[in-house]
Structure formats: structure tokens, C-alpha cells
Amino acid sequence: MSKILIIDDSSTMRKIVGRALRQAGFEFEKTLEAADGQQALDVLRETPVDIILSDINMPNMNGVEFLQAKNDDPALQSIPVVMISTETGSDILNQALELGAKGSIKKPFTPDLIKEVLGKIL
């Protein structure tokens, strides 16, 4: 299966998400990483991906600002994004969903939850 981009300012969390994806049975041809929204846009303009998992609270460009910027770019706007965050039921998560995020995964999470949410999209 294709390419995924994991956006999180924590390198630990990027590794954990990558491991959980494998445990959930997802095998990606390539797993790309970015530490914030701006870095993610730079990565995506070099290497388009099939799905994005993004944190919300990040320095420089947070997850909501990233969604806005992605939506403004015709080359990127069709890529599905799932938010993965400690934020649940909050205004900022609702903003992300209104901006087109396809779902959300609450930290802490299990591989089963990742499988359930991504399984509806992939």
C-alpha cells in the first residue's frame, strides 16, 4: 500500500504511530514524517501521499492551520487527513473536522482504534 505522512512535533509519537500502523496491519510503501504543518507542506510538495495523520497542537503551524493551507493548494486538497491528538470534543478538533478532516484518533490510542478509523478511509 502507498504512502503515508505522519505529522507530530514529538519524534517519539511519530515512531509510536508508525509502529501502531504496522501492528494494525497497515503496510505502507513509504512512511514520511514531519514535525509541524509547514514542514508537512514542504514534504507533500516533494512527495504526494495517500493519507495524512496529523497532530493538532504543534509549534510553527498547528494541525488546523495545516488543514487550511492544504485546502488552499489544489494539488493537495484531496488527500484525506485524520487528526491524532490529545484534543477530544474540543473547539479546535471541531474546527479540524469542519475543515475536512476525515476522522480523529485520541491519544493514548491502541492499534485497534487506528485500524477502525483508517479502515473506513483506506
Added chain:
Amino acid sequence: MNLAQYIVEATQEVFTTMLMEEVSAGAPLETRNERFSDSISSIVGMAGANKGAVAVHSPVNVACRITELFLGMEVESLDDDVKDAMGELANMITGNVKGKLEEQGQDIRLSIPTTVDGDNYTVECPGKHEGTIVPFSFQDCRFLVEIHFE
């Protein structure tokens, strides 16, 4: 509002789900630790109607063990991986507590985690505050989780 119970539930959920490790909570400390040695403290600020913070205080060797459980690899000393892992631990605990406080009608926004470490340092809690500090243990490791509000 039982802040100690929120801290216990949040910390145990994070450890069980993300580190596959059970942690035991002790009784909340009667006096607040301010001075730490050979330790690392990860702090997430809370802003909104109520301002405060959640902090995880851990001896360096325990922080290394927690990082090993997070990453599934051996960690020998305090490095960027340990600082990042402890920041993320504080972030997840705080996010969980935030959800519980929001159920009580509190509007809270979280900061990005920050970490401090050293041989001998102080984490101050300025002004009058409401809060609690709870000791946790797993295997032969002990650490503290604290919450306070101005």
C-alpha cells in the same frame, strides 16, 4: 472536582494503553516537592478561565526506562529521545485531564510541553494555588505527577 483522581486515571490510562505497563498510584503527597536532583520534569501549561499546569517529575533513570517502554529500544542516558518521550507523556496525561475538566464546564487550552532537567533544580509554583501531587510506581521505578491551578 477530585484532581488527584483525574491524575491517577489519566496516568494509568496512558501507561496501560501506550506503554503496556500497569502503574500503581500512592496517596497524594502532603507537601509539594519543589527541589529535584538528577531528574527531569516535563510541564504542560493550561490556559483559559483557569490557569495552571501539569508536570511529570522523574529521576533520570526512570525517565530512561519509560522511554524504553515507549520506543521498544534500549536507552542508556538522558538524551533528546528521553526529553521528547517525557514531554509526550506529560502531554497525553494533560490532554486526558483536560477532557475531564471540560466535562465540568471548564474551557482549557494546552501549551506545547517543555522539559527541564539537571542535578539540582527547583520547579516553582508561583502565587496561591490549588493542586495535588501523586506518586506512581511500576517495577522498581517511581515518579510524580502534579497538577496545580493559580
